[in-house]
Amino acid sequence: MEKEIIIRLVVSGILGALIGLEREIRYKEAGLRTHFVVAVGSALVMVVSKYGFVDVLHPYTVVLDPSRIAAQVVSGIGFLGAGTILVQRQSVRGLTTAAGLWATSGIGLAIGAGMYTAGVGSTVLVLIALEILDKSQMLITRHKSRVVIRTDNVNAVLGAIRASGFKMQKIKIDHSRVTDVDNADITITTYLSAKSAKDRDRMIDVLGTMPHVKSVKIE
Numbered sequence: 622m623e624k625e626i627i628i629r630l631v632v633s634g635i636l637g638a639l640i641g642l643e644r645e646i647r648y649k650e651a652g653l654r655t656h657f658v659v660a661v662g663s664a665l666v667m668v669v670s671k672y673g674f675v676d677v678l679h680p681y682t683v684v685l686d687p688s689r690i691a692a693q694v695v696s697g698i699g700f701l702g703a704g705t706i707l708v709q710r711q712s713v714r715g716l717t718t719a720a721g722l723w724a725t726s727g728i729g730l731a732i733g734a735g736m737y738t739a740g741v742g743s744t745v746l747v748l749i750a751l752e753i754l755d756k757s758q759m760l761i762t763r764h765k766s767r768v769v770i771r772t773d774n775v776n777a778v779l780g781a782i783r784a785s786g787f788k789m790q791k792i793k794i795d796h797s798r799v800t801d802v803d804n805a806d807i808t809i810t811t812y813l814s815a816k817s818a819k820d821r822d823r824m825i826d827v828l829g830t831m832p833h834v835k836s837v838k839i840e
Contacts, residue, residue: 717751772809773835792810
């Protein structure tokens with residue numbers, strides 16, 4: 622049984638490392654080591670939950686639920702995932718990495734329980750989601766850009782964008798820098814969708830030459 626436990630821990634670590642390697646390549650907050658440790662730790666918790674109390678179990682006198690400790694991993698991993706989520710300039714980053722950590726903990730639990738097929742299959746599906754689906758999303762939204770505009774006339778800028786035929790999504794207007802009417806400094810954050818990268822660059826050039834626009838930045 623000891624050999625089987627070691628095998629489960631090793632397999633879980635390898636599967637977690639595969640997901641972590643993908644995150645590491647993309648320079649994400651949680652990489653190979655984090656995912657490896659999460660997977661091994663989850664597998665260990667599952668093994669302890671299933672077999673750690675065999676010596677105190679007795680039929681009809683002491684009966685334990687083998688899922689009681691492992692169940693806490695599902696909720697406990699949320700704290701670790703929350704640490705990878707960053708909010709910068711009204712933009713949320715790290716959600717995919719946090720979800721990956723949560724899925725990695727599930728994979729570790731599956732391997733720790735001896736469900737190799739479920740663990741390996743879940744790893745493959747997670748990697749497909751991180752790689753193939755990410756590339757597909759880039760093809761669909763490759764000309765969608767987050768644009769930050771500083772201006773003193775919101776209506777003029779938004780009107781010019783709409784007149785040019787560009788679609789805007791998630792428009793946010795920040796008036797926090799407004800000091801007086803004559804010297805307003807308002808920040809507009811929006812997502813612009815263009816038919817091509819060339820059209821997007823043309824729109825940025827047009828905005829940059831408008832008299833009411835102080836600066837334009839693509840993030």
